[in-house]
Every structure is written in structure tokens, then in C-alpha cells.
Amino acid sequence: xxxxxxxxxxxxxxxxxxxxxxxxxxxxxxxxxxxxxxxxxxxxxxxxxxxxxxxxxxxxxxxxxxxxxxxxxxxxxxxxxxxxxxxxxxxxxxxxxxxxxxxxxxxxxxxxxxxxxxxxxxxxxxxxxxxxxxxxxxxxxxxxxxxxxxxxxxxxxxxxxxxxxxxxxxxxxxxxxxxxxxxxxxxxxxxxxxxxxxxxxxxxxxxxxxxxxxxxxxxxxxxxxxxxxxxxxxxxxxxxxxxxxxxxxxxxxxxxxxxxxxxxxxxxxxxxxxxxxxxxxxxxxxxxxxxxxxxxxxxxxxxxxxxxxxxxxxxxxxxxxxxxxxxxxxxxxxxxxxxxxxxxxxxxxxxxxxxxxxxxxxxxxxxxxxxxxxxxxxxxxxxxxxxxxxxxxxxxxxxxxxxxxxxxxxxxxxxxxxxxxxxxxxxxxxxxxxxxxxxxxxxxxxxxxxxxxxxxxxxxxxxxxxxxxxxxxxxxxxxxxxxxxxxxxxxxxxxxxxxxxxxxxxxxxxxxxxxxxxxxxxxxxxxxxxxxxxxxxxxxxxxxxxxxxxxxxxxxxxxxxxxxxxxxxxxxxxxxxxxxxxxxxxxxxxxxxxxxxxxxxxxxxxxxxxxxxxxxxxxxxxxxxxxxxxxxxxxxxxxxxxxxxxxxxxxxxxxxxxxxxxxxxxxxxxxxxxxxxxxxxxxxxxxxxxxxxxxxxxxxxxxxxxxxxxxxxxxxxxxxxxxxxxxxxxxxxxxxxxxxxxxxxxxxxxxxxxxxxxxxxxxxxxxxxxxxxxxxxxxxxxxxxxxxxxxxxxxxxxxxxxxxxxxxxxxxxxxxxxx
Numbered sequence: 001x002x003x004x005x006x007x008x009x010x011x012x013x014x015x016x017x018x019x020x021x022x023x024x025x026x027x028x029x030x031x032x033x034x035x036x037x038x039x040x041x042x043x044x045x046x047x048x049x050x051x052x053x054x055x056x057x058x059x060x061x062x063x064x065x066x067x068x069x070x071x072x073x074x075x076x077x078x079x080x081x082x083x084x085x086x087x088x089x090x091x092x093x094x095x096x097x098x099x100x101x102x103x104x105x106x107x108x109x110x111x112x113x114x115x116x117x118x119x120x121x122x123x124x125x126x127x128x129x130x131x132x133x134x135x136x137x138x139x140x141x142x143x144x145x146x147x148x149x150x151x152x153x154x155x156x157x158x159x160x161x162x163x164x165x166x167x168x169x170x171x172x173x174x175x176x177x178x179x180x181x182x183x184x185x186x187x188x189x190x191x192x193x194x195x196x197x198x199x200x201x202x203x204x205x206x207x208x209x210x211x212x213x214x215x216x217x218x219x220x221x222x223x224x225x226x227x228x229x230x231x232x233x234x235x236x237x238x239x240x241x242x243x244x245x246x247x248x249x250x251x252x253x254x255x256x257x258x259x260x261x262x263x264x265x266x267x268x269x270x271x272x273x274x275x276x277x278x279x280x281x282x283x284x285x286x287x288x289x290x291x292x293x294x295x296x297x298x299x300x301x302x303x304x305x306x307x308x309x310x311x312x313x314x315x316x317x318x319x320x321x322x323x324x325x326x327x328x329x330x331x332x333x334x335x336x337x338x339x340x341x342x343x344x345x346x347x348x349x350x351x352x353x354x355x356x357x358x359x360x361x362x363x364x365x366x367x368x369x370x371x372x373x374x375x376x377x378x379x380x381x382x383x384x385x386x387x388x389x390x391x392x393x394x395x396x397x398x399x400x401x402x403x404x405x406x407x408x409x410x411x412x413x414x415x416x417x418x419x420x421x422x423x424x425x426x427x428x429x430x431x432x433x434x435x436x437x438x439x440x441x442x443x444x445x446x447x448x449x450x451x452x453x454x455x456x457x458x459x460x461x462x463x464x465x466x467x468x469x470x471x472x473x474x475x476x477x478x479x480x481x482x483x484x485x486x487x488x489x490x491x492x493x494x495x496x497x498x499x500x501x502x503x504x505x506x507x508x509x510x511x512x513x514x515x516x517x518x519x520x521x522x523x524x525x526x527x528x529x530x531x532x533x534x535x536x537x538x539x540x541x542x543x544x545x546x547x548x549x550x551x552x553x554x555x556x557x558x559x560x561x562x563x564x565x566x567x568x569x570x571x572x573x574x575x576x577x578x579x580x581x582x583x584x585x586x587x588x589x590x591x592x593x594x595x596x597x598x599x600x601x602x603x604x605x606x607x608x609x610x611x612x613x614x615x616x617x618x619x620x621x622x623x624x625x626x627x628x629x630x631x632x633x634x635x636x637x638x639x640x641x642x643x644x645x646x647x648x649x650x651x652x653x654x655x656x657x658x659x660x661x662x663x664x665x666x667x668x669x670x671x672x673x674x675x676x677x678x679x680x681x682x683x684x685x686x687x688x689x690x691x692x693x694x695x696x697x698x699x700x701x702x703x704x705x706x707x708x709x710x711x712x713x714x715x716x717x718x719x720x721x722x723x724x725x726x727x728x729x730x731x732x733x734x735x736x737x738x739x740x741x742x743x744x745x746x747x748x749x750x751x752x753x754x755x756x757x758x759x760x761x762x763x764x765x766x767x768x769x770x771x772x773x774x775x776x777x778x779x780x781x782x783x784x785x786x787x788x789x790x791x792x793x794x795x796x797x798x799x800x801x802x803x804x805x806x807x808x809x810x811x812x813x814x815x816x817x818x819x
Contacts, residue, residue, distance in 0.1 A: 027360035141189025353409025450755035476616020478560035512657030566611035
């Protein structure tokens with residue numbers, strides 16, 4: 001019986017191959033999108049799930065709250081770990097580690113110069129509890145004897161292979177590594193990488209006691225409860241049956257206890273919170289070690305897109321199936337006359353739907369690699385197309401085929417199986433889908449299709465307009481023709497590297513460079529350095545968190561930043577002074593910036609305000625401008641900023657100039673790799689998420705329009721085929737091609753116009769919610785609706801005309817010959 005159903009289904013599918021090809025393509029696009037998004041969601045859902053006691057593992061983080069400012073920080077004050085171990089019995093294990101910057105690596109070689117290796121990342125200073133809390137597989141050494149003494153280091157197998165290729169792991173124990181030319185450690189263990197599905201991707205572990213016998217102790221503020229550095233990380237394993245909310249309350253008491261012992265430190269508003277380890281990969285509120293983070297909102301958007309594409313493919317199938325009902329009526333009437341019941345007919349149509357959906361699924365497997373490549377901005381590099389062969393993926397695909405077969409095929413099957421054989425064979429049956437005027441279901445589904453396409457297209461234009469607004473808004477600084485790059489800096493050493501001044505002097509003499517400045521950061525960047533600062537407002541002491549940048553005197557002119565009062569900084573490490581922004585001046589209580597000049601900041605070590613800058617945007621337009629200060633502490637300035645000749649009355653040859661810059665850099669830092677970035681590109685990176693959203697919407701809008709246009713084309717083909725005699729008669733009676741095209745097009749164009757009217761208010765509501773996330777945002781202009789409507793109507797007209805013009809040009813004699 002099943003074989004009979006399949007044979008008949010294949011015959012019917014082949015007979016209507018044009019319509020079924022449209023169905024297969026539409027469904028294949030939706031299924032392939034759903035497959036890719038399923039792979040992504042599954043990939044992210046696996047992160048940190050492998051830990052044996054994952055439900056008891058937490059990272060301690062900090063929330064800082066002032067009257068006018070709130071900050072989240074993934075770090076904790078350094079002394080917290082010891083206090084937790086001593087005072088909180090609710091905590092079974094606690095491990096502390098410090099994130100290290102990129103480190104230069106040298107491998108000592110007996111009787112020869114050390115081997116220098118390119119700077120490495122993923123290095124931490126960890127205590128001896130780290131390998132007790134996290135389960136690593138040991139290849140050499142053991143966790144019981146590791147990281148307890150200064151100058152010990154543990155390597156992962158990949159890092160061991162990089163430093164000591166071909167040497168057995170047990171022979172590496174005792175070998176030395178020199179970090180940043182100052183810290184000489186001996187290897188005490190080799191471990192496997194933790195797991196592919198983790199954000200804890202560290203590859204070298206230097207013993208935490210090392211910092212107490214080096215200058216690192218001062219750099220990490222190891223005794224200060226009022227200092228938070230995001231590099232200071234603390235993970236806890238709670239005792240069984242302990243609730244994190246209860247432990248958080250204990251942390252408040254713990255912090256008060258130890259801070260009260262430090263009378264000289266100002267009271268602050270730091271609160272310690274517990275973040276489940278399984279939420280780190282998804283949490284955008286706190287930092288996660290520089291790796292790719294999943295975004296639940298983005299994944300929800302991707303799931304919505306996949307759902308919409310599947311719905312559009314299913315709508316195409318329902319529309320075309322019901323439109324062809326009259327063509328199948330005689331077949332159904334004969335089947336019922338010969339004894340078939342309605343359930344057998346339903347099975348037959350569902351079998352056809354299943355074969356079409358199965359064909360779409362097979363095609364989607366071929367489309368999936370292309371989609372993975374097209375969506376590479378959202379897809380992690382380690383996610384391979386080979387994942388399609390995993391049993392759970394094949395099960396998902398099978399369930400999707402069955403679900404789509406039922407959803408898309410059920411209504412047409414029910415509709416057609418209800419036909420009465422007598423009425424069919426007498427040709428007295430009328431279909432709700434047979435005539436354009438009565439096809440309420442097809443009209444509704446077509447409106448839904450183009451409504452979805454309208455939503456994504458209009459949303460694409462609004463997001464693009466906001467990005468354009470953000471990048472072209474007056475930001476308060478110049479961003480064109482400026483290059484910046486970092487210089488080598490040993491954060492852990494008190495010794496300053498004066499080679500940067502030599503390089504600055506050499507670069508200032510190059511003909512293609514107009515200005516050179518030494519600073520710690522550009523005016524706008526993704527990094528933040530904040531400090532609590534106190535000052536007097538109307539005689540009352542006030543404390544808040546202030547972002548602090550450092551720069552020399554040439555910086556403000558190079559970036560075109562405007563002073564509204566006072567002067568710029570002087571190049572002096574001994575004279576401490578501040579240039580602040582207008583927002584900070586207003587926080588100090590001065591509407592007139594000139595009144596802020598001379599005000600002392602930091603009462604314990606007062607420094608004067610010598611200038612006020614016109615407000616500029618140090619972050620994206622998501623954020624409002626916050627209080628900010630520049631100081632002239634050049635010992636923290638390890639990045640150079642170059643204003644290039646821009647051709648406006650200046651000789652500009654940027655490639656040649658940058659070659660000269662690289663040559664000068666390499667002569668002073670021969671062991672370092674030169675890397676630079678244009679400042680306008682750095683500003684654009686602040687809107688990386690928005691650029692990803694825009695790219696996603698472009699794909700969504702394009703695919704929605706394509707599927708909708710396919711469905712519309714199928715309906716137009718059917719409509720013209722069913723009205724060939726009417727077209728022939730009208731043509732004989734004198735109707736022009738334009739008249740016939742209008743006759744066949746007007747009903748479809750009305751549906752597209754109605755879709756625009758329905759979808760536009762909904763899109764405005766949703767996008768206004770999205771725009772509320774921006775402190776500075778664009779308007780949703782009327783011309784966006786006109787552009788969206790024009791594009792959809794034009795594409796619809798082109799799609800309709802593709803078939804209607806051909807039908808209108810046919811010789812009416814051929815269409816009327818049977819009469």
C-alpha cells in the first residue's frame with residue numbers, strides 16, 4: 001500500500017514539476033536556515049556543561065553603584081579570595097587567578113642564545129586550587145604538587161608542542177621559560193586542553209605565589225579592598241545544598257568586615273555577585289576572557305528568521321496546492337467512485353507532501369555549507385559542516401521533515417478529501433481557492449508572506465540608517481587619516497621603556513606624517529579605564545567613578561578635539577593635572593566651563609583642572625556621554641597616534657609612509673611584530689554588533705523576498721493558465737497587452753499593498769523598541785516606508801509581468817481552438 005502511495009505521489013509531482021520545484025526551493029531555504037541555526041544553538045548550549053559539579057560552580061563578579069553611575073566588572077578585589085576561604089564555610093573550594101597580558105617568551109638553550117617566540121596570549125597566574133576546581137587530565141606532573149611555589153608553570157599540550165616540539169612530556173618537567181624578559185619559571189606539569197566547549201581557554205598557568213616575590217604584587221594591588229581589576233578572577237564551588245543568594249548576603253557582611261579595618265580607604269558601593277559558570281558564555285554584562293560570546297538576543301533573532309522562512313515555504317505549498325484544487329478534482333472524484341475513502345485520499349496527498357519536503361531536506365543539506373560560509377560573522381570557526389552527520393542533527397532534520405509535511409500538507413489534504421464525487425464529475429463544485437475573488441485563504445497567506453518580507457526590509461533600512469547616523473554624527477573628534485598602534489609595554493615592571501620617545505621623534509620627521517602623539521588610548525575605543533575620584537560640590541564631598549585617559553600635549557590637536565576653556569596638558573610626569581570634558585564640569589556644578597578651571601580633584605592627592613574639552617563620544621552612540629578626564633602621566637602611555645598627510649595641500653602616499661613607519665618601528669623593536677589600525681576603522685568596530693545585525697537582516701529580507709516572489713510567481717502562473725480562454729476572448733475583442741497585464745496583476749498588487757499597510761506599523765513598534773537602546777538615535781523617516789513599498793511593489797510587478805506579458809502575447813486562436 002505504501003509503495004502504491006509513493007508511486008502515485010512521484011507521478012503527480014513530476015506532472016506538476018514547475019509548481020513543485022517552487023515548493024522544494026522555498027522549503028529547502030527554510031530548512032537549511034533552520035539547520036544552520038540549530039547547529040549554532042546546540043554549539044553554544046554545550047559550553048561549560050561538562051564540569052562534574054557545574055550547578056555548584058560560580059564566578060564572583062562586582063557591581064559598582066554610585067548616584068550617577070553604575071559599572072559591572074568581572075573582577076574582584078585581590079584580598080577577597082583569602083577572606084572567602086577563611087570566613088565562609090558555605091564555600092567548598094575557591095580558586096583565584098589573574099589574567100596576564102600578552103607575554104614575550106624566551107626558551108633558554110644551554111650554550112646558546114635563548115630562543116625567542118612570538119608573544120603569546122591565554123596566560124594566567126593561578127593558585128594551587130585551580131586544578132582542584134577544574135578537571136584537567138595530567139600528561140606529566142600532578143595537581144597535588146603544582147602552583148604552590150613561586151616560579152612554577154604548567155603548560156597545556158598545545159603550548160608544550162609549540163615551545164618544545166617533539167620532546168616527550170615527562171622530559172619537559174624542570175625546563176625553564178622566561179616571561180617578559182624578567183620572570184624565569186620552571187615547568188612543573190603538562191595538561192590536556194580543558195574542553196572544546198569552554199571559555200576557560202588558558203594555555204599557561206604561572207603559580208600565583210610568583211607575584212608576591214616580584215614587582216607584580218604592587219601592580220595587582222594585592223592588599224586593597226577598594227581596588228577592582230577585571231584581571232583578578234575568583235571562582236567558587238559552593239558546598240552541597242547551599243544557595244547562591246544566601247552566599248551573596250554573606251559576601252556583603254564579609255566585605256564590610258574587612259573594609260572597616262582600612263579606615264584610610266573611602267567607603268564605596270561595591271557589591272559582590274555570583275555568576276553561574278554555565279551563564280558566562282551567554283552573559284554580555286560581564287567580560288569573558290576575550291573569546292567569542294554567544295548572544296541570546298541574536299540567536300533568538302536567528303531562530304525567528306528560520307521560523308519565518310519555514311512558514312514562508314509552507315505558505316507557498318498551501319497556496320499552490322489549494323490553487324490547483326480544481327485540477328485535482330476529477331482525479332479525486334474518480335478515486336472516490338472506485339471506492340477510495342477520504343482517509344486514503346488524505347494519505348495520498350500527505351505522501352506527496354512528504355516526498356516534496358524530503359526533497360527539500362536533501363537540497364537543504366547541499367545549501368547548508370553555503371549558508372555556514374555566508375553567516376561566518378555569526379558562526380564559530382570550529383563549527384563544521386560535518387556536524388550534519390551527528391545523530392541528533394539527523395534526528396532534528398527528520399522531525400522537521402515530518403512536522404513540515406503535516407503542517408504544509410494537512411489543510412490541502414483535508415480540503416481535497418472532502419470533495420463529493422457526484423458534484424465533481426458534474427463540474428458543479430466550487431472552491432474557496434478556485435476564483436481570485438473568493439480565494440480568501442490564499443489572499444491571507446500571500447499578505448502574510450509579503451508582510452514578513454516588508455518587516456525585514458524596512459527593519460534593514462532602519463538599522464542601516466542608525467549605523468550611518470552613528471558613524472557620521474559629529475563625534476567631537478577627527479577620525480580620518482589617523483593611524484594608531486600599540487607599543488611593547490611590560491606592565492609588571494617599574495622600569496619605563498624610553499624607546500617609545502625615540503620612535504616618536506623619528507616618526508615626527510617622516511615627510512608623510514603631519515603630527516605624532518603618545519597616549520594610552522584613542523578618544524573612542526572599546527576599552528575602559530576607570531577610577532573612583534572625589535571632589536567638592538558646593539562644599540560637600542562627592543565620590544564617583546570617572547573614566548581616565550592619558551595623553552601628551554599634541555594629542556588634542558591631532559584628533560581635532562576642541563577646548564571650550566583653559567589649556568591642554570603639558571608633557572610632564574611630575575606635574576599632575578587634568579583636562580576634563582563638559583559633562584564632568586557640569587557634574588562639578590559648573591554650567592560655565594571656565595568656572596571649572598583650577599578646581600582640585602582627588603582630595604587625598606589633589607590635582608587641578610587646567611582645561612575643559614567639548615563633549616565627545618568615547619563609546620558608541622548606545623551610551624550617553626559620561627564624566628571623563630585626561631591626565632599627563634606619560635608612564636602609562638604606550639600607544640602612538642599618527643596624523644597622515646591627507647592630500648589637502650599635503651603630499652599623501654599612505655602605503656609608502658606606513659612602510660617607513662614599519663621600518664622605524666622594526667629598527668627600535670626588532671623582536672616585535674608591527675601592527676597598526678586606522679582610527680576610522682576602530683570607530684566602526686564599536687558598531688560591530690549593529691553591522692552583524694544589518695548583515696543578518698539583509699539576508700533575511702533577501703531570502704523572504706525571494707521565497708515570497710517564488711510563491712507569487714507560482715500563483716500567477718496558475719492564474720494565467722486557468723484564465724487562458726478569458727485572455728483569448730478579451731484579446732479578440734480588442735484588449736491591449738497593457739490592459740491584460742493590468743487585469744492579471746491588479747489583484748496581486750493589492751495584496752502586496754495591504755501587506756505593506758499591515759506590516760509597517762508593527763515594524764515601527766518593534767524598531768522603536770530597538771532604537772530605545774541608543775542614547776543618540778536617528779528618526780524613522782517617511783521615505784523609508786516609500787522606499788520599502790516601492791521596492792516590494794516593483795519586485796512584485798516584475799515577478800507578475802514575467803508570466804502575464806507572456807500570456808498576453810499568446811495567439812488567442814491557440815487558446816480558443818477547443819471551443
